[in-house]
Amino acid sequence: MSKPRSSRATKAPPAAAAPAVPPAAPRPISSVHSLRRHLQGALELEHATIPPYLCALYSIPDGANVTAGALIRSVVMEEMLHMVLAANLLNAVGGTPRVHHRKFIPAYPTYLPFSDQSFLVELLPFSRRALDTFLRMEKPAKPHAKPEPGDSPTIGQFYEAILEAFHRLEHHAKKRGETIFTGPRRLQIAGDTWYYGGGGSPVAVTDLASATHAIHEIMDQGEGLDHGIFDGDDQFGQVDELAHYFRFNEIHLGRRYQKTDGPTRPPTGAELPVDWTASYPMAPNPKAADYVGQPAIHRLMVDFNRQYTALLRALDRAFNGEPSALGDAVPIMYDLKYRAQALMAIPSGRGDGTTVGPGFEFAP
Amino acid sequence: MDHDRAVAAHHAPDSPLQQFVSLSVTLTGFDDAELWGTGLVNTYYALFPSIVGDAVFGDFMTRWNYTHRRGAGDASQLHTLVRQQILDDPDFGPLARNLISLWYTGQWNQLPAAWRNVHGAWANDATFIVSSAAYSEGLVWKAIHAHPIAAKQPGYGSWALPPDGEEPA
Amino acid sequence: MSTPTSDIRHFDAIVVGGGPIGAHVARELSNAHKTVLLLEAGRAGGLTYEGYRSYVTNFHTQVAKDTNSPYPANASAPSPREIDLTQIDPGTPDLNGYQVEFGPQTFASTYLRQLGGTTLHWLGTTPRFLPNDFQLATKYGVGMDWPVTYDDVEPDYCLAEWSIGVSADRKEQEGIGIPFQKGYEFPMLPIPASYSDQVIDKATKGLTVALANRRYPVTVSRLPQARNSIPNPRARPPKPDGRGIDPHGAPYRPVGAVGNPDVGLRCEGNSACIPICPVQAKYSALKTIDKLDRRYVTLEAQTVVTKLTIDDNGRISGVEYLSYDTEGGATTAGRATANIYVLAGHAIENAKLLLASGAANGSDQVGRNLMDHPFSSSWALAPRSMGIFRGPLQSSGIESLRDGEFRREFAAFRIDLSNVGWDIVPDANPPYGDVSRALAKNMFGPALRRHLGDIVPRQVRVGFDLEQLPESQNRVTISREFKDAIGCYRPVIRYGLSDYTWQSMVESMKVSRAIYQRMGIPDADQHYVTSDATQPDERNFRARDGKDYLLNFVGAGHHMGTHRMGLWRTNSVVDRDQRSWDHENLYVVGCGSFPTTGTANPTLTALALALRSTRHMLSQLH
């Protein structure tokens, strides 16, 4: 994952769209307490990307844009894996992942948590505009950029800073005969028992080596391995997968990458047919409140939001000692998909050809 | 997608499409958001006249509009009128049942022989399932709180949970 | 050792049939670096993800959703279909469809001739046989003993379960009398019991029924199933020969869809296992075929084997086949040879092929002893929602009546609990039938919606897989009168049940009644037989209590017995290694080798036997 970020969280977001920005992080990461805050921030960041990706994915009607849809889906699966990894990291250092609360969900359009607020992220149907945003969200760091805990221009550097802090803080702790890995082992979600369906298996974080591994997994899938285009994930005989930015770039440019391609040049592989008109014309950034005047629609919007909130509740349980709750999340995920697709087929009533869509709002 | 036209029509109050939707709402017991949510309003609206012709379809809609106006504002009155004027009617009853069948199962049923004896046989009037989407969006599955067989899978272990409104076993 | 090449037409082995059994034989032989020609009569569809998905959408738009409805019909390799079945008039054969039926009862089971075989539409329930199932004659004085015992087969059961991926719980299976070798665990945790299973389980706690004057418990347990579940983190694979557990082996990794391995890693409750699992969470032979080592295996689809040729020494000297480009179109004749020949074309087709070749029939048993698990149902309307149409078609069963002294007098049964209500109840066709019936009553609007939401989720169906004894007049034959589009023989079937099974059907009703009573279902809402049903297999039976019962049943798709194995060449077609008594280089494998039926769905046992036989084949090829 690599998202531009900065600590200038004081810049006012647009009205009615207060992003769930955690309190500005002190720099550098000087304590375990601060590390935990950063890791909770990482969770929020990973999560904030999911609703926009899901909107694009669900807006594609059955049978259309098959490859583009599969690529977006694969990114979503990995973002979910990253959430699990971030929770593992946070639990490992004795923190408490919190995903079921109002502030956890950004109100779209939103700046990404920790971002330099150079662009807004919206809930959009599959479209060129959506893809442009995705590319900005996943833009890789420049090679050899330095770790930046506070105002790094990319999230790659943000994770570098977290990684650096893990090493430094654990090193100091060791000298005192202590460790920062004080979280109970049973909170770790690992293996393919509860997590499956692509993206890889989560690793338990119990020491510096596994923490490093988990952070690398997040960074490599997001921005590429050592700044190549592939994510270096060849476990389980999976073919090399492109890092997120490059997967989106394939859709954007309508062409696949091939092995010999590099990060600085466009892909040269097979054509990837994209039909930009084949998606439900969902009005951007839907909100239940927009439809109070149309009760039948409003009810479906609220139902969706309730289910979405139920999903976060299940994740919260999973991250706090009940890994099997990830299993409960699966039926909810499916249900959300069907509800979202139905919403996207309903005319919005604005008279502009748009349809309704899922709001992803907190509704306990 | 042919959305623009559909949406424009949707918002013309009392447009033919809107009338078709309101008839569908009355016959199915699902509200208009639920019907639009299937993505099939336009498909079925186009399908009907393509099978029985514009004139028969037009008469059907006229009968509905007349019934609808007479029953406006009184649900139980409307219900009675729909039964008398539409479902019990030898010409319109079979059409209404076919419309319900479309919405509930995605299947067009060949009209009964008695109807064909009067209105003639139409080339496209055979029993068939409209499309994979029509099958998957069949309202019967929602009515029975399930998912269509071989589509919209509910996910691992979902079947162990109590169904809507029941306690754990 | 042989060199891998695909040009020559001589192979170490020729395997006829690309179903689960043929695929496993081909895999074992090729893993030992033997060259294999795998010949498949049907088309090789389904090996791409998109191709497979096309069957799913095809299924959606079929009005008649029978077991073969997703798969394109193929006149060059036809398959039986339920929609072709009719009631048989005594004396007049039923010529509809592919199978020619002489009765007296309709043989109402189907199979599928396409790459992957019948596992494309099988249910995927995979219980083991009970030890006593192998010794029916010794234990109960009926039927016949198998030439192998449970203990002989146990290691191969373990291998088969790890090969196809079975989800089950060892303890629970031990509870119904199935022994396991030390340290063995199923590769995946059991598929969760459905809500309706849980309701029935709770209602029947402590229930017993009397069968032939003894009481037996009625105990609900989760079914072993070849569909993906959570991998058991503690389970380690069996060693390559099945004897002992490999402590260093890795836990099982579920196998996803062919061509899309991230899909289908768990059963997702599509409730469509028969006729097609949309996500391929259910095992099909395509998964095994997809992974065959193509350096050693030559797969030729659209190739119908028509005959085995026999040399003067009584050895099989080759196979003759017809291949085709278009369904029902012109064919090209061909021939290939091998050191050994393995028929794995399904119980009916194997028998046909042997008869057409005049092969392996010194005992006159080829095609005889055709058996199935006649499947009878009862159904009822529960007082509250059972939450049906969710989950696999079945997730639990009642296995406690699969064995007992009563087997001296009548058939044992395995009870399936339906997760899809009155699915196979005559004319019920839920939920579509419920819609039609409501529409016929002029229901509409909210009342219609409520009505369906009320009655359909309350449907309960209890099904009985009944045992059937080997009887020589139940048989498949061939006749020059009846051929298919490319001139191959159609199966000609004579089939009926004996009192051993009919009586059991009557007993099964007692069990149903006891269950329904416990569930608080009034008599009026319980259904056993329908006098107005036009079921093919209806029959009036005078039971031991002197009363007459109108009984009917359907097929389970478990064709068995047509080339049975035995200890003596005089009364069996193949020996304990499934090798033909008459031709030393011919093996005939699959459920057709079963001497008796037991009550377990047969494929797992057939796989175990096949794995066992491959060791014998390899010893021959050495």
Ligand SMILES: Cc1cc2nc3c(=O)[nH]c(=O)nc-3n(C[C@H](O)[C@H](O)[C@H](O)COP(=O)(O)OP(=O)(O)OC[C@H]3O[C@@H](n4cnc5c(N)ncnc54)[C@H](O)[C@@H]3O)c2cc1C
């Ligand atoms: C509806 C249904 C549900 C079932 N459910 C279960 C269940 O839950 N559990 C269970 O254990 N069993 C079940 N079965 C039975 C199971 O499907 C079979 O036991 C199993 O598929 C048999 O495997 P096979 O390889 O012997 O034959 P098949 O799977 O039938 O494969 C045989 C293959 O050989 C090919 N072939 C045939 N003739 C020729 C020829 N002349 N030349 C070349 N190729 C040929 C065919 O095309 C086919 O591909 C079910 C069956 C049905 C019909």
Ligand code: SF4
């Ligand atoms: S229930 Fe569905 S997902 Fe599970 S095996 Fe059956 S068809 Fe496949």
